[in-house]
Amino acid sequence: MEYKLQRINYEEDIKSLSEFRAGVSSCVQQVTETKRPMILTQHGRGVAVLVDVGEFEAMQSRLEVLDEVYKAEAQIAQGEGINHEEAKKLVKQRIKSWK
Numbered sequence: 001m002e003y004k005l006q007r008i009n010y011e012e013d014i015k016s017l018s019e020f021r022a023g024v025s026s027c028v029q030q031v032t033e034t035k036r037p038m039i040l041t042q043h044g045r046g047v048a049v050l051v052d053v054g055e056f057e058a059m060q061s062r063l064e065v066l067d068e069v070y071k072a073e074a075q076i077a078q079g080e081g082i083n084h085e086e087a088k089k090l091v092k093q094r095i096k097s098w099k
Contacts, residue, residue, distance in 0.1 A: 005055065006036040014039045017047070 008014070013036050020027050020040050031038050031052050038050040051059075075081055082090075 005059065006034065008036055008039065009034075013037065014041060014046075016040070017042050020050075 012030070013034075015027060015038060017040055020038075027038060027050060030036075031050050035052050035055055037052075037055070039046050040048040040050060072081070
């Protein structure tokens with residue numbers, strides 16, 4: 001499954017906090033329908049991001065996978081990894097034990 005975060009439309013997806021407060025419902029509807037994040041600004045600086053729940057969950061899942069990849073890379077760098085053939089053998093054994 002490939003996940004791609006929708007790109008921000010700079011004319012539609014950046015709102016000041018006052019614009020957001022005046023139209024919370026329409027902002028939430030926009031984010032839900034477009035699946036694009038909305039950047040909220042205060043005094044011209046970004047202060048928060050409004051994201052669709054499904055998009056947020058997908059980002060969290062991707063971050064968890066990346067975290068596991070970083071941990072694995074660190075383990076390999078410390079000499080704690082196993083070679084491909086050994087890993088394949090372990091996976092096959094686990095699959096057989098499930099049957």
